Amino acid sequence: MTEITGKVYVAGHRGMVGSAVCRRLASEANCEVLTASRDTLDLTNQSSVEDFFAQHRPDSVIFAAAKVGGVLANDTYPVEFLGDNLLMSTFAINAAYAAGVKRFLFLGSTCIYPRDCPQPIQEEALLTGPLEKTNEAYALAKIAGLKLCQFYRRQHGVMFHSAMPTNLYGPGDNYHPEHSHVLPALLRRFHEAKNENLDSVTIWGTGTPRREFLYVDDLADALTFLMAQDNPPDWANVGTGVDLSILELSHLVAKTVGYEGDIKTDPSKPDGTPIKCSDVSRLNGMGWKHKVELAHGLKRTYDHFLNEVESGQMRSV
Template sequence: MSTIPCRVPPNAKGDDTGIISAFPTDAPSDSSETILSSIPSDGRADYPWGMKKELIGKVYVAGHRGMVGSALCRRLADEPCEVITADRGTLDLCDSDATLAFFNQHRPSTVIFAAAKVGGIVANNTYPVEFLSQNVTMAMSAINAAYAAGVRRFLFLGSTCIYPRDCPQPIREESLLTGPLEPTNEAYALAKISGLKLCQYYRRQQGVMFHSAMPTNLYGPGDNYHPEHSHVLPALIRRFHEAAVESAPSVTIWGTGSPRREFLFVDDLADALVHLCMNDDPPDWVNVGTGVDHTIFEVAQMVADTVGYRGKVVTDPTRPDGTPVKCTDATRLHSTGWKHKVSLADGLKRTYQSFLSENKAGDLRSV
């Protein structure tokens, strides 16, 4: 029987195991077995009639309910693969035995690890124990279980906060572990460095395709808009939206407004991750960014314009700024043939429309 290269429909629904079927409902009962038996061991395919390389096989997305995981599932709908997900009630990634059992049961050929405990400056400063212990435990559990279960490719998602606070700008991958970290998110950074290094060591020692991607500051549909736990851009969107609704005369932002930040639309990140999963020999870790930065004050003004706020933007220099400058050098990723597509201005418009829709439906994420 010939294989059927079918795609996950955009509105696909998972069953109670969290599996989204990639096979048409009218396909023969043995279609999935036929397709999976024809998948190369690395979970990629080059079709002989000149089509682009595509990601096939079973792909487990860890953290599928988060902003990044949701974007990944949207992006993977364009690939002929079977997407596997599991919510926290089904799988506790901090439980190494349960994680190994899950991998042995579902046998993914590729794992994209986007699960993490995340938050902004306030949350990182207040709960460093949780940020370090939970993120380290999840990463170690998943990476070790993936190797034990014979997963062919593991892509670990980190953050550019792994780099030293005062490393040369723009940030190159070689800057890792060359100086002290930013104190305000050191715990989270240490956890991500641990995951990156374990993947690197498995690849070096065991020859498996375990590698990492370090994205810059992310934003987009499905972001966390909690007033204390969110990152800078979703926090600004919520505050300026509320100020516009209430006709507030001014909005105060933390710090001097002078730190420079780079932002990447989450759907661009998802596309980059799928691109890396189809790379024959990806770097051990690679920055994922735009290479374009803005001051926080400039970003605040852009958000104000996007939501239609006409009041005054005020800075509060008594509050911490965080890292003075953070902008990635994406040369290594660009050399693999990928570049971002969405500008900050366009991404903000799309994100705000998503915010309005989620808020109206009562689905706004605030955790």
């Protein structure tokens, strides 16, 4: 293993993942974290990205920037989810190589694996079958970035590699009522239902799809672990290896926020991929394992949510 040293550019530092990575890197004594806000660096603008890398010349990059959203957002805005993510990843990877970046860790997602691949999902499943249609645009862009890193490593010998995190949650999540991911969306809905004394809450779909969830600070720890490996795999799944149904998750979220009403399903709404649980044996075999279990992580997340609501800083965009 190698020590993380020098200047590390964290792309997307204001997002849930990027902010967790910055928190984790703060404990690395010989590491300088470099960030850039949107008003100073437009990652979808090629010249802006090239100028940034040429000027700052980071030693390493953790690329956590992305346009993300839940099923509705992905299905409604495929042009933006494909176009913006493709531009950001391509411009950054190319500019990093041109600027002599020694290490580039790109974030993919387990949602870019084929829709109906065998469970739990192994890394080798990538590109072995059709994608989930409601998520296809985002997946295509992320696959392109992941493969570009792999090809740079193969063709030019640079340490460009990727991580494939499962569904994430934690401090700084996006709680938009329509465009957020399933867990923050449920947390906000049950919180509001409790405050409004609603008799019931209706969740999207049948409630039968199964999902796996990872606390975002566990992901940040895994990313620094991968950054310290001398010869990491081209990509590695990052998760818990444990899943549950959306209906089970709904009951757990309701319990966390103290909501005691009924929970109903709406089968007229899309479910998305039926089951998505990652095989994390590769990363576990390298010596890393998650620390925060879902019930504990939900409690932490809800506490952060309440603080964000109280301070007027809840992210909802």
